[in-house]
Amino acid sequence: MAAATARALVTADAQGLASHGVSRIPRYVSHLRNGRADGAAIAEVISAKGGAVLIDAKCGLAFPACALAVETAIDRAREFGVSFAGVTNSHHFGVAAYHLAPVAAARMVGLAFGNSPAAMPAAGGTHPVFGTNPIAAIFPRRDAAPLIIDLSLSQVARGKVMIAAREGKPIPLGWALDRSGAPTTDAKAALDGSMLALGGAKGAMLALVVELLVCALTGASLAFQADSFLEEAGNRPRVGQAFLVIDPDALAGRRDYLERVEALVAEMLKDREVRLPGHRREALEARADVEGIDVSDALYAELMQLAA
Secondary structure, eight states, rough: HHHHHHHHHHHHHTOOOOTTTTTGGHHHHHHHHHTSSOTOOEEEEEEEEEEEEEOOOTOHHHHHHHHHHHHHHHHHHHSEEEEEEEEEEEOOOOGGGGHHHHHHTTTEEEEEEEOSOOOOOOTOOOOOEEEEOOOOEEEOOOOSSEEEEOOOOOOHHHHHHHHHHHHOOOTTTTEEOOOTTEEEOHHHHHHHEEETTTTTHHHHHHHHHHHIIIIIITTOOOOGGGTTTTSSSSSOOOEEEEEEEEEEGGTOOOHHHHHHHHHHHHHHHSSTTTTOOTTHHHHHHHOOOOOOOOOHHHHHHHHHHHOO
């Protein structure tokens, strides 16, 4: 569990996603110490039927359970053409697209979904009901890096607000509301309030879709039932994740799939300013392999204290 978590967090930093990188370690450690996560948990498959499978994370950190879910989904997609793997009784799963790398390596298409403790109101509401509920997708290409789409359904990832609060910096207006439902630029007030949905009501509706996919189908806790990941004390969040894996050979076929992906990419790149999703992460990770990653002096000191 520690190794799987470390790989995921360092990869996030290497790809320029510091809000889901090693800055999360102090809180993960406090959750393990306070019983919010079980460091001895061993994830297992608890239900399977055809292309559908359910993994119980046993309230451990999410990364081993997600790896098991994706590995099982790939195997079942080879057999059935498509597989849906749900994860229940889970924890924060970091960068959603991170979990999909094995899917692209298997030359399949993958989607990832996850919920988190309540941080966004429903459309028209003011109190947090949904998590920021990320959606990610990966599409392999013929002779190039896969297309990787990864977005939270809030205006920005809540981790960015967390970092701003830690550093005492303001956030832009339009990111969040305070506890009373008023717009705020105070990062700490935002963490005590709620995030605004991406695209207003449309983003809130998509968050609802994710919430139902990863909770109603898996038995995981709804967002408003899980205490914040940002707090040391609280309940075991028992949130959910889900992974959909599709084998192109089961549909139009791999050749047609790849032809259409490349045709679409070529059309997109006719505009010189277009950047393919995922390529910036790949470039940053390649640079980090040579130069390493930077962490703040304060975080470094905290990590060293924890290590001691």
